[in-house]
Amino acid sequence: MRSTDGAAPDQHTGRWHTTAGRFRVASLWLGVAGLLAFLVADLEIITGTPGTEMGRIANGFLSPDFAATEFIWQALANTLAFALQGVALGITAGFVLAVFWHYRLVRAGSAIIRAVHELFWGLIFLQLTGLSPLTGVLAIAIPYAGIFAKVFGEFLEESDQRPAAALPHGSGRLTTFFYARLPLIMGPLRTYGAYRLECGLRASAILGFIGLPTLGFHLETAFRQGDYSAGAAVLYVFFLLIGTLRFWLHRRLVLVYLGAALWWAPPLSTAPEGTLRRFFTSDIVPSPLKGDGTLTDLWLWFARLMTEQGLPGLWHTLVLSTAALLATAVLALLLFPLVSPQFGNRFSRGAGHLFLMIMRTTPEFLLAFILLLLLGPSMLPGIIALALHTGAIVAYLTGRFTLYLPARADRPRGLQGYAWDTLPRIYPNVLALLLYRWEIIMRETAILGILGITTLGYYVDAAFAEFRFDRALVLIGLAVALNLLVDGLSRKLRQHLRLSINSGQFAREPMS
């Protein structure tokens, strides 16, 4: 039905414009942009003997050494503690923000704080609160508050307004909220909270890459030193943590876990007082303004920063993420039959599920890190990592969606069925998911710079290493602007393509 919605003959040409036609145009542009990105992207393989290294990594995964990493269980506890506290604080703050969702300022503020990646927040808070649990907690809580605010805000907007209208005239806003609004959205909130905890665990682990004592700390050390048995063991512990989530995460136990997390890693700062003031009054003040620089000096400083770092960083981020988006689309379309009941048998689907689960559980940052060891610091490992991770998510959700397709008895089988029946039916959903994921791909692309690929994160990391926080903040600002732009563009496109917000339930659906 959807494809004929809004069809009307063009006044001048007499041709029909259909939503399906818009899908074709949008897909064409996506494809063209992606191919152009692949043409200009730096895809060189910078490695001597990848075969040997691959063999060593495979060997490491077959013989994990759990005793090699000192403090692996402490790191696991830290990973859990930071994630639990960060997500709890994020929910609380996001909840408060959502109550005021009708204010433009709150919406804009939430958009900005969630556009800054957890790792960028981590780098900032390392300066303010030191190598402390508080840094880990805030690096997760702040962007998550922005994400929760948006999701809760939209849940509230979409929820049934009638109970609120039925309350006696003159009921206070708080009363209305707690009695007539909140109960309606509690169910989806819980599901979404559980999904976010999984994301929080991934973020917490990854924060180890910038020095916090979580699993990522040891993972980075082991893999970079070439001790793949030790690295594999840490990775297995991480998979175990995520994979068993649904067995231990019960609603009634959440408070117990949170209490334990607060006991294990009290969210305290280890930095002295005054770091906050120092940060705002001195650290981030553009260096020409610290001396007796003029506005011209400031402009020269800014122009130089932009031409040497900002613009190259933006360009590389754009190229890498556009190429990754196309690769994600292709991979998702190829992979979803693995888990679709319309294809294969029970065993092939079981294997498919396992493969997709591993790919979507492994953070793209981590995949990129391992691929970088194999392929060297070009854009190639970044593109592959983003496409594998996001492609697996989109394929999984698409595969599940095929469950609800009409099961016609005369439907063709195999390749014929894929091309003439399944694909046309699920294509709008694939497109919607890709547009939802676009922003996330962009956000992750920027951060890959920390690993040595020259996206924005590369220059942000350099600015932090040189203790030039004024530069770092401008560069992070660029990443935020790019993200807001993509977010807005994706929303416009979804409206244009009539991919309604309801299809968003697929994007929000818990990943395991």
Next chain:
Amino acid sequence: MILRLTALLLAVSLAMAAPQSALADTFVFTAIPDQDESRLMTRFGKVADYLSEELGVEVRYIPVKSYAAAVTAFRNNEVQMAWFGGFSGVQAQRLVPGSRAIAQGVEDPAFLSYLIVNASTGIEPGDAFPMALQGKRFTFGSRSSTSGRLMPEYFMRQATGQSPQQFFSRVGFSGDHNATIALVQSGAWDAGVVNYKVWDQAVREGLVDENRVRKVWTTPPYPDYHWVIRGDVEARFGEGFIDTVQAVLIGIEDEDILASFPRKGFIPASNDDYAPIVNTARELDLLD
């Protein structure tokens, strides 16, 4: 549930906000993770025990992930002393007014870096920088490394008249010296620069396949690693504490402990010794 959760969170964070005085009298130090990170705890745990015994206060070592993290921890007083490289030490001295360079290795006033190449480049050792490397792939160590980036870059700019980005087809940062050796040996990069101490140690321990990677050029000498201590430690550990720490460091004779650095021994240092590093860093636009 969310309300209860909020209440609990608030209550607990208030309870936890009590001052953290328990750790106040532990003297904490760190070291830049310049090689083999998985052995840092073993390397510096011994040093902590030794210092603790000699100084009569509790001494703890904390590992950090990067050079910048070491400097940040020093700046935020999370560590009171650190074993820095030339450049990170200078960064630390500038960020913490009153901090002092107190000791350096016997080798550090005249430190060296080696240029190493993969055998496939066919470049042979020589006295001059091998210009045949033009257009090859080249890796530094850590961004903030003195022997793995700053000084070699400076000398290479002098030799080639170009920035590394112009001279080479691709420039990377491996992260640390051992990684540089491994990556040049595997051929992932055609060439790289390393701290001469780490190279010599790797050769001694048989970690280097000299048929596949070899050193071809040595930089002129420059000042490098040193211990920097915060000026405000005397308020906590008593008048004269800095001098005591300096004397203890210089007095280290235990071969096993010295091997952790690795140095033959320690000698006094002062902030002024690192003026050449400051000037070079300014020229390379790494310091304002």
